[in-house]
Amino acid sequence: MKKITITKVFLFFSLILITTNCATEEIGSEDAKASAKAKDWFDNNKSNYSETVLKFVNEMQWENSIVSNGEIGEVIEVPFTLTDNLSTTNKEADVFNDHHRLMFVKDKNEEFKLFYVQIFSNDKNYDILDAHYNYYNIKDNFDGEIYVQELSTKTGNRLEFRNGSRRTSSLTAKMREQACLYYGYWNGDGSFTPLYEVACYGGGGGPSEDDPRAYGGGGGGGSSSGGNVPKTVSEIIVEHINGDKLDACTKAVLEKLKNLNQNDIKAMIDRFNSGGAAFNLNMSTGAVSRSINLAETTKVSGSSTDVNMVFSDNYIYGNDNINPPTDLSVATTMTHEIIHAYMISQLEEYKSGGCAGLCDFPTVYEAYIQYEITKNPRMLPETHHELIAENYVNAIASTIEEFHTGQPVSSGFPKQVYLDMAWGGLQDTYIFNKTYPDDPNHKNYKDRERIIARINAERLGSQYGVNTPIGTPCKK
Structure with a gap:
């Protein structure tokens, strides 16, 4: 065996060290x-x-x-x-x-x-x-x-x-x-x-x-908690949302919503995507149970996968008004009702054994338990409205701002007029009156007047006080 001298070993490692240092x-x-x-x-x-x-x-x-x-x-x-x-x-x-x-x-x-x-x-x-x-x-x-x-x-x-x-x-x-x-x-x-x-x-x-x-x-990076991957609206609002029974104006609003880029409402609408869970959302224009309701969203009796969304024909056609509502008013109402539909689908999934259904909505779960105990039919809708007020006003406002302007809200802060409109579906609810009391001495009273004036201008499609509609009126 050839001997390797200490000198050769030293020279060998010196060469490695020099090469490494050069690379570094x-x-x-x-x-x-x-x-x-x-x-x-x-x-x-x-x-x-x-x-x-x-x-x-x-x-x-x-x-x-x-x-x-x-x-x-x-x-x-x-x-x-x-x-x-x-x-x-x-x-x-x-x-x-x-x-x-x-x-x-x-x-x-x-x-x-x-x-x-x-x-x-x-x-x-x-x-x-x-x-x-x-x-x-x-x-x-x-x-x-x-x-x-x-x-x-x-x-x-x-x-x-x-x-x-x-x-x-x-x-x-x-x-x-x-x-x-x-x-x-x-x-x-x-x-x-x-x-x-x-x-x-x-x-x-x-x-x-x-x-x-x-x-x-x-x-990249991992994810240690759940959540749907957002898709484009055009990929989401498809076969499982049936709008065949909608009037022309409301159907046009639905078609326009398909092309938005806004992320916030996507995961909710995804519940009714043909590639997602088997929930069907049936939209129509017709009679609603209460005359003051612009729209109603309810589960279909006897079904755990079907949800009905009805837009009041009196509201859409502007019966008893000079003009029908603007498309901005209808888009606001539709976005609000989609949140109701999403929460209903989550609750139905939970009731059929899908635990993930209410992980995002513990308040809905608590309301459901109270509903089962008291059988109070107003329990769940009031809880929905409270969640919308606390968590989704900005999401609705961002969606309808892009609907109206064609530009996504990249700043995260929608303009005040769209925030005011986003409260439209909550007018006359407990949470709206709690936040904006009908009390001239309350600090939020002027905000209440401004919000109601904007909502009414778009709902009536005509001048209301000092407010002129900014949306396009639907045709009768």
Whole structure:
């Protein structure tokens, strides 16, 4: 056997070490070049941005830039600190240990898109400078929340992670009001004093996988809780929604809703998708049980899979009015009733043994139990209205704003006129009168008058007070 001398072994390992170091230096050099390009671009373009965050950047830590590559290309993330020892949290002050990055992603023109990334970790020892944690990779043990905002469009998204996997919120949580973050100071007693609003973030369907706002695994990442994958409305409103017995105006509204991009109502309508659960939604125009109802949605007696939705013919044809309602009024009513239909289908699924049916709606379940005990026929509708008021007014408003304008609500905040319309299906309910009492001395009384005036202008298709309809009147 040939002997291997100590000198040869030393030379062998020295060669490996030198080769490895060269490779490491080459990688480091490429990252440094990428970071330098991002810095040059930022120095030349930051004056084009007026966002709150850039007014409070204390120190950009370019030397700690994290460069990663993947599906959307090269991503450069630069940690920074805030001025004056500011901190960030939400309205409830229940997110903490905040870290901040600016993220640079090249666009098709070899320019950069600029994003603000805020990371809140439940681990007080979390290391923001860990290069193993980046846009394409979430550490396996990461617990916390990440907020990503594109600074040019001001659109953002909130993501939650548990043990490195992205959590998908329940449908109810998705529809809640957007989360807003604030700069301010933590006090000695653990409370937080907000000074400046940073931004507000949606919790809806979320960005697509190739959207940089889908932080973590380049839009990948696991999911530790349930939830339907949103589809386009045109894929959802199909055979299992039967609109053959609708009048021309209401049918046209339904057809227009098929082409919307708004995410919020999709998962509900998906209950009646031909490729989904076997629930049938039968729409028609006709008589309703109570003259004040614009529409009624009820389960079909003896069936656990059929739901009827009837639009009042007096309402649709404008009987006893100068004009019929506008298409905006009808779209608002239809969207409201779809939520009722969804909740009914969830309850029926639960009653037939499908536990998942009411996981998103524990309040409906509680109402169902009370209904079984008391047999009070108003129990479930009142509970539906309470849930709609608390969780879905923004969802309805966003849907009808896109219906009317043709533009999705990317900011997460629909305009006031559409929010007012979204309360239309709740007028005269307990929750509406509780929120907007018929009391001139109440702080919300002027809001009540404004909401009712807008609802009536669209419902009557004519001038009501100082309000002119903004929708297109249906034809008699």
